[in-house]
Amino acid sequence: MTPRRLTLDDLDDCTRLAKDRGWLPEQHKWRLLLEVGEPYGIDAPDGDGLAATNILTSYGDDHAVISMVLTASRFGMRRGLGRRLMEHVLERAGDRTVSLYATEYGRPLYERLGFRVVGTAGKHAGHFSGEPSGRTRPATSDDLGTILALDAEALGTDRSAVLRRMFTFGEEVRIADGGFGHRWRNDDNTVIGPVVARDEETARALIGDLALGAEGEVRMDFDLTHESVIRWAAEHGVTSSWQVSRMVRGSGLPGDPARQFLPFMQALG
Structure with a gap:
């Protein structure tokens, strides 16, 4: 299961994955992120859409933001898909400082990858x-x-x-x-x-x-x-x-x- 670059042709599968995880589809938002960022995904091994997504948005050569870290509910336990995509986009980020917003659910993975908490947003x-x-x-x-x-x-x-x-x-x-x-x-x-x-x-x-x-x-x-x-x-x-x-x-x-x-x-x- 190799990460691949997503395009606007994947928009519907991205919103399907979001709804699978209890998110709103947010198609307007996804479209912007797919256009301005580096979106990556892993195709579902059962052939039904995307198993996982992740988007890296870079600001110049010094800062990048990670978002839309999603894994389909049927692949969410101990498959390592989320970590695989995170490692891929971190490699793409190079020497940039990388930031993201994390729920309590996602925070342990990010900590294992070297992230630290610097603040709280509400x-x-x-x-x-x-x-x-x-x-x-x-x-x-x-x-x-x-x-x-x-x-x-x-x-x-x-x-x-x-x-x-x-x-x-x-x-x-x-x-x-x-x-x-x-x-x-x-x-x-x-x-x-x-x-x-x-x-x-x-x-x-x-x-x-x-x-x-x-x-x-x-x-x-x-x-x-x-x-x-x-x-x-x-x-x-x-x-x-x-x-x-x-x-x-x-x-x-x-x-x-x-x-x-x-x-x-x-x-x-």
Whole structure:
């Protein structure tokens, strides 16, 4: 069972595998990840779809993110498929620092592969209520240079290939003096992220204005170190439901975490 590179032709099998493991199909999200990352899979030995998946998304030569680590339920016990794919993508990552978000179920495997916990993120969801800040505006493609510069300074790595997709992948991109944010629609809610800002006041303005433009429930995946903005979100109807560990293999993550308020999605760091 040798890993192979996945393509968009595998999209339906990827979403079938996600549903097999109790996830939502998230076809819009899978399509983006298949296009911007290095997706790998192992074909099911019974000929029925995929037995396992894993996606590596690289940011320049120094950082990469692993996501969509899935093994079909009928192959999940002691087959080693998940580890085989992890070893494959880690080899592909080379000398890059690699990060991922881990549930308690997946964490032991990642620890055996040299990952360590560096933080905790919480999924916060709800119906946001508030008033427009008056401090942000819709971004256009003319703002892309400013957005990429802000992001590179705050993240310390090159996410430009992913950020360029915001204007076609998402519902809205907003910009403020010293920050930007993005909103995109997933299967059952609207996700706010990424949000990069020079300070919390700017981040609140971006998050609030993006959330007010959303239809239905919004989701925000805050690092738990952002305690005051989490309290602010809760006061506006967005509360916590579950937590995951952020894990890193290699040297520490680049950039300034104080300016990184929300990830694009957990699958992209």
